[in-house]
Amino acid sequence: MVSDNTIDGSSIVSELKKARVNFVIALPDIVTCDGLLWPISRDPDFQLITICKEDEGVSICSGLSYSENRAVVMMQHTGFLDSINSIRAMGMDYQLPIIMLVGLQGLEPDSSPNESSKNGVRIIIPMLELMQIGFHVLDKQSDVSSISDLIDGAYKKSSPYVFLVTRAPL
Amino acid sequence: MTMRRDEALSLLATHCPDDIVVPVFQSAFDWMKIRPHKLNYLCTGAMGQASSHALGLALGCTDQKVLILDGDGSLLMNLGSLVTIGSCGPENLWHFVLHNAIYEVNGEFPIPGGFETDFSSIATAAGFPRSYNFDNIEELRKGLPEVLAGPGPVFVCLKVICGEHYPRNYETIHDARQRASFKAALATRLATSRS
Numbered sequence: 290m291v292s293d294n295t296i297d298g299s300s301i302v303s304e305l306k307k308a309r310v311n312f313v314i315a316l317p318d319i320v321t322c323d324g325l326l327w328p329i330s331r332d333p334d335f336q337l338i339t340i341c342k343e344d345e346g347v348s349i350c351s352g353l354s355y356s357e358n359r360a361v362v363m364m365q366h367t368g369f370l371d372s373i374n375s376i377r378a379m380g381m382d383y384q385l386p387i388i389m390l391v392g393l394q395g396l397e398p399d400s401s402p403n404e405s406s407k408n409g410v411r412i413i414i415p416m417l418e419l420m421q422i423g424f425h426v427l428d429k430q431s432d433v434s435s436i437s438d439l440i441d442g443a444y445k446k447s448s449p450y451v452f453l454v455t456r457a458p459l
Numbered sequence: 460m461t462m463r464r465d466e467a468l469s470l471l472a473t474h475c476p477d478d479i480v481v482p483v484f485q486s487a488f489d490w491m492k493i494r495p496h497k498l499n500y501l502c503t504g505a506m507g508q509a510s511s512h513a514l515g516l517a518l519g520c521t522d523q524k525v526l527i528l529d530g531d532g533s534l535l536m537n538l539g540s541l542v543t544i545g546s547c548g549p550e551n552l553w554h555f556v557l558h559n560a561i562y563e564v565n566g567e568f569p570i571p572g573g574f575e576t577d578f579s580s581i582a583t584a585a586g587f588p589r590s591y592n593f594d595n596i597e598e599l600r601k602g603l604p605e606v607l608a609g610p611g612p613v614f615v616c617l618k619v620i621c622g623e624h625y626p627r628n629y630e631t632i633h634d635a636r637q638r639a640s641f642k643a644a645l646a647t648r649l650a651t652s653r654s
Contacts, residue, residue, distance in 0.1 A: 312518065338514075338543070338547060339543075339546070340511075340539070341539025342539050344505070344508065344511075344537075345511040345537065345539065345540050345543055346511075347508075347511075348505075348508040348512045348514075348515065349511050349512070349514050349515040349518070351504075351515060352511070352512040352513060352514065352515020352516040352518070353515040353516075353519045355516065355641065355645050356519030356520050356649065357519075357649075358519045375504065375505045375508060377505075378505040378508075379505075382504060383504060383635075
């Protein structure tokens with residue numbers, strides 16, 4: 290039984306499969322590595338592409354979006370910040386369905402991202418709002434069940450979407 | 460070194476009349492005139508990202524040949540993508556870099572390393588099974604059949620001088636209609652090839 294103040298990594302994996310995600314593009318992030326990335330790496334339902342820099346992942350997803358494939362890019366919030374120009378171009382300008390799963394490394398326990406003492410964490414949600422990119426905070430188990438619908442919606446609308454992971458999935 | 464970029468691209472176009480091509484900046488402007496085609500993927504958006512877009516296309520369309528016409532300054536911005544491509548090993552990807560040692564559309568300022576940077580050796584070290592260098596149109600004419608035969612990923616450095624300056628049509632590159640046209644053409648191509 291998973292309590293609501295933890296997140297079960299396998300339930301996120303199930304949601305990705307339900308959303309017909311078949312490619313995962315990733316640069317390891319300390320928040321999601323053990324509970325999500327390692328299990329995905331062993332799962333034959335996903336083709337995992339490991340990258341050297343996060344903006345590569347945004348662009349690989351862009352290329353994939355023109356075929357009948359669905360992809361998610363996994364990165365740390367620092368990688369999101371490093372990839373802003375690619376996200377601006379592909380997400381804002383071209384409105385491609387770039388789905389990002391972003392670990393908020395350094396977020397204090399039981400704090401909201403907007404109240405973090407870490408500059409890099411605290412500016413993420415205001416930046417997403419400024420860029421008009423939809424997002425969903427994965428802070429507890431009950432936040433997980435909407436992942437597949439949100440990914441479906443992003444692909445149907447052809448628009449970018451970000452999942453912010455506040456705690457390490459177990 | 461006497462090979463003009465437009466000559467090299469014109470020669471390449473005769474070998475690749477219908478393949479998916481991802482050209483960037485001045486090569487894109489030239490290519491749009493030399494080989495106008497709905498399967499020209501012009502929408503790489505951010506400088507340096509062509510190789511990664513092309514990898515996404517190659518992974519998503521494994522039965523289609525995908526060519527990148529990269530710039531040297533662009534590739535320098537995303538050298539890690541060579542390792543990513545070398546690691547993935549897509550057999551349907553050909554990465555050409557047009558090496559003229561300048562940021563041509565940004566004031567013709569020299570790139571770091573000039574002509575000293577050995578892109579082909581970097582690609583080999585990054586895991587590309589085959590890498591080539593050409594700086595002469597006749598050698599390229601002789602070599603292209605071998606370059607394009609067999610499986611990828613293949614890396615090709617073309618040392619060039621600027622040729623004819625085709626118009627820099629940025630509007631077309633960023634036009635939503637161009638992206639929609641590419642997507643429709645790719646869907647048709649994939650449906651045809653898989654039927």
